[in-house]
Amino acid sequence: MSETTLNRRQLSDLISISAGMLRLKSIEGVCQTTAEAMVKHSVFARCVVSLLEPDDTFVRLGFGGLNAKEISALRDMPKSTLESMQDQLVKKFLIGRSYYMPHDQTDMQGLESSKKAKGRSKTDNQWHPDDFLFIPLYNPDNQIIGLISVDDPADGLRPTEEILLPLELFATQTAAVLENLRNVERQQEMYEQLRNQQMVVLELSTPVIQVWEKVLVLPLIGSVDSARAQQIMENVLVKISETSASVIIVDITGVPVIDTLVASHLIKTVSAARLLGTKTIITGINPEVAQTLVHLGVELSEIATRSNLARGIAAALEMTGKQIVDVD
Amino acid sequence: MSVLREIAITTEHDIVLCRRACREVAKEYHFNLVDQTRITTAASELARNIFEYAKTGTVTIVILDGPNGDVGLKAVFQDNGPGIEDIDSAMREGWTSHKGMGLGLPGSRKLVDDFDIQSTLGEGTTVTITKWRKQG
Numbered sequence A: 001m002s003e004t005t006l007n008r009r010q011l012s013d014l015i016s017i018s019a020g021m022l023r024l025k026s027i028e029g030v031c032q033t034t035a036e037a038m039v040k041h042s043v044f045a046r047c048v049v050s051l052l053e054p055d056d057t058f059v060r061l062g063f064g065g066l067n068a069k070e071i072s073a074l075r076d077m078p079k080s081t082l083e084s085m086q087d088q089l090v091k092k093f094l095i096g097r098s099y100y101m102p103h104d105q106t107d108m109q110g111l112e113s114s115k116k117a118k119g120r121s122k123t124d125n126q127w128h129p130d131d132f133l134f135i136p137l138y139n140p141d142n143q144i145i146g147l148i149s150v151d152d153p154a155d156g157l158r159p160t161e162e163i164l165l166p167l168e169l170f171a172t173q174t175a176a177v178l179e180n181l182r183n184v185e186r187q188q189e190m191y192e193q194l195r196n197q198q199m200v201v202l203e204l205s206t207p208v209i210q211v212w213e214k215v216l217v218l219p220l221i222g223s224v225d226s227a228r229a230q231q232i233m234e235n236v237l238v239k240i241s242e243t244s245a246s247v248i249i250v251d252i253t254g255v256p257v258i259d260t261l262v263a264s265h266l267i268k269t270v271s272a273a274r275l276l277g278t279k280t281i282i283t284g285i286n287p288e289v290a291q292t293l294v295h296l297g298v299e300l301s302e303i304a305t306r307s308n309l310a311r312g313i314a315a316a317l318e319m320t321g322k323q324i325v326d327v328d
Numbered sequence B: 001m002s003v004l005r006e007i008a009i010t011t012e013h014d015i016v017l018c019r020r021a022c023r024e025v026a027k028e029y030h031f032n033l034v035d036q037t038r039i040t041t042a043a044s045e046l047a048r049n050i051f052e053y054a055k056t057g058t059v060t061i062v063i064l065d066g067p068n069g070d071v072g073l074k075a076v077f078q079d080n081g082p083g084i085e086d087i088d089s090a091m092r093e094g095w096t097s098h099k100g101m102g103l104g105l106p107g108s109r110k111l112v113d114d115f116d117i118q119s120t121l122g123e124g125t126t127v128t129i130t131k132w133r134k135q136g
């Protein structure tokens, strides 16, 4: 088999593997698949794929051609950092897009794959078991996001650009898949954050104010959907038991539409409050809403109402044995 | 007759958008405040029924030109949900298949001038309401 057919075969194998990687859902899975593919479709018998964490350390996530014992030994080794690698990832070691460090020119430890390859005679183009070869994983901004470390070439030779080219191509695909997965993760985080913020806004939007010792006011502003209605009811009940209020005023001036959903939650809140020994006054029902409620068939006659908040507060104080008087 | 607004109901928030659209159109065509509120409230009920019982559907708002220069606001609430088995019961005050107050349908009917409901089990429900603008 000539070298070009070998290369073509290798390329098409690697391409179909990287196409399959698009379906993988986990970062670790992508690293493992990459490591196994490297070992199967290149001259190198061992491979470790490491990714750079936000704290600038490399974690080893994919292993090819290593047994369980070797893998657990590697996992226990101290993590190398990007900083500690800066001396190795330099121009003089560059072949193509990869870094090759002959053993006699480096003193690195930490990220290498296992050092078990048998020693070979040391001639110029021969691979030595203590040599290092890294194929970096780059993000679109050309920053290193990980390293593919390979070792133990079957031909016993030092790497050439030709040998490395298909592997680098494959590494590019791996990096793209990884970036994609990370973006999905980031999006999920943002979504979570958004949801949390919504909860906060929900809470902010239903304040219960204590205007006098035993009198609470709940000003409702904006549309009331089922989630918010639930939240309102809970807030009211918690606040009532915290303050042992005797009257709560619910002001609905700011609610654009009072339909059966809002009405039924108001009625539920009123009866729950009543069970706790608290009276409810509803204020801010304007004439249009009052008429509409009558047409709708909603019964509010059981509930004390006042036209506006000021009257509601006056009534509430009266109910608790206080009175508002003019001073003159 | 022209279609003024079409609102797809897929989330709870679309109910808000639907009633806001109804209010805007009613305002634009100078319905009085009480009738604006009635139309908006009926729309809220019917859109919520779509969301609750059929999950998705559409609301279409049109303006009708009546015989003597009358202006009517017509809204059609259409869904392909489960349909209503017994329309007479559903139209009765207090009748609910879930835990509602059972006032949405009968209440909406009282809030508007014309009310029509068509429903086929397994095919869906269409409710059409019209409110005519009062003179003066």
Ligand SMILES: Nc1ncnc2c1ncn2[C@@H]1O[C@H](COP(=O)(O)OP(=O)(O)OP(=O)(O)O)[C@@H](O)[C@H]1O
Pocket: A260, A261, A264, B045, B049, B050, B053, B054, B079, B081, B082, B083, B084, B090, B091, B095, B096, B097, B098, B099, B100, B101, B102, B103, B104, B105, B106, B125
């Ligand atoms: N679009 C629809 N598709 C299927 N069933 C519906 C639809 N609209 C109403 N119904 C049925 O008719 C019943 C009565 O509806 P109605 O709106 O009058 O009361 P409700 O929704 O139960 O309570 P609420 O007073 O909160 O509106 C509902 O319980 C439901 O079974």
Ligand SMILES: [Mg+2]
Pocket: B045, B048, B049, B100, B103, B104, B105
């Ligand atoms: Mg209803």
